[in-house]
Amino acid sequence: MTKVSELIFQGLPYAYNALEPHIDAMTMEIHHSRHHKAYFDNLQAAVKDTDMAGMEFTELLRNISKFPVAVRNNGGGHYNHELFWNIMSAQGGGEPQGELASAIARDFGSFADFREKFSNAAKTRFGSGWTWLCVLPGDKLEVCSTPNQDNPLMDVSECKGQPILGLDVWEHAYYLKYQNKRPDYVSAFWNLVDWNRVGSNFKQAI
Numbered sequence: 001m002t003k004v005s006e007l008i009f010q011g012l013p014y015a016y017n018a019l020e021p022h023i024d025a026m027t028m029e030i031h032h033s034r035h036h037k038a039y040f041d042n043l044q045a046a047v048k049d050t051d052m053a054g055m056e057f058t059e060l061l062r063n064i065s066k067f068p069v070a071v072r073n074n075g076g077g078h079y080n081h082e083l084f085w086n087i088m089s090a091q092g093g094g095e096p097q098g099e100l101a102s103a104i105a106r107d108f109g110s111f112a113d114f115r116e117k118f119s120n121a122a123k124t125r126f127g128s129g130w131t132w133l134c135v136l137p138g139d140k141l142e143v144c145s146t147p148n149q150d151n152p153l154m155d156v157s158e159c160k161g162q163p164i165l166g167l168d169v170w171e172h173a174y175y176l177k178y179q180n181k182r183p184d185y186v187s188a189f190w191n192l193v194d195w196n197r198v199g200s201n202f203k204q205a206i
């Protein structure tokens, strides 16, 4: 429960080169210290001296259709990147365990089926956007994709739920290393997913 004006631009939970070779250090540094920082700064500038500054951040996102497009783009930009940094780890990869593993098997058939569905959504998102694993009302898991910096918390999103895993498929997330080969970046991402973290996001969401 954090007010928009009290949000903090945090450092990454690992070094910029920690995710190599899957995501290179220069991409991580530019992505975090310039792209994400710009979303954060622009969000704060957009809410300054308005009632939005005192709103709880996720409440603002849930009602985003009522607010200016700069808040939608930059508020989404901040929320999405903070989630993204925290669901990756140099020790990531493998498969989820416990409750999350059971829920994935229940809702997708198997982990492999889930991974294929998520990867296809990431590869086929036209232009810039994100792919998500979300918890829908009723605690059902679903894969979905949103354009630009939208996310499934937003009332403008076609799919609405609590995102617990997200993948940034903007070119700025992969172009230096992968150029036009987004599918190779999507494949590499699976080596980085911190399933312990995604599992705890799942427990918080249900």
Ligand code: MN3
Binding pocket: 031, 035, 081, 168, 170, 172, 173
């Ligand atoms: Mn990005």
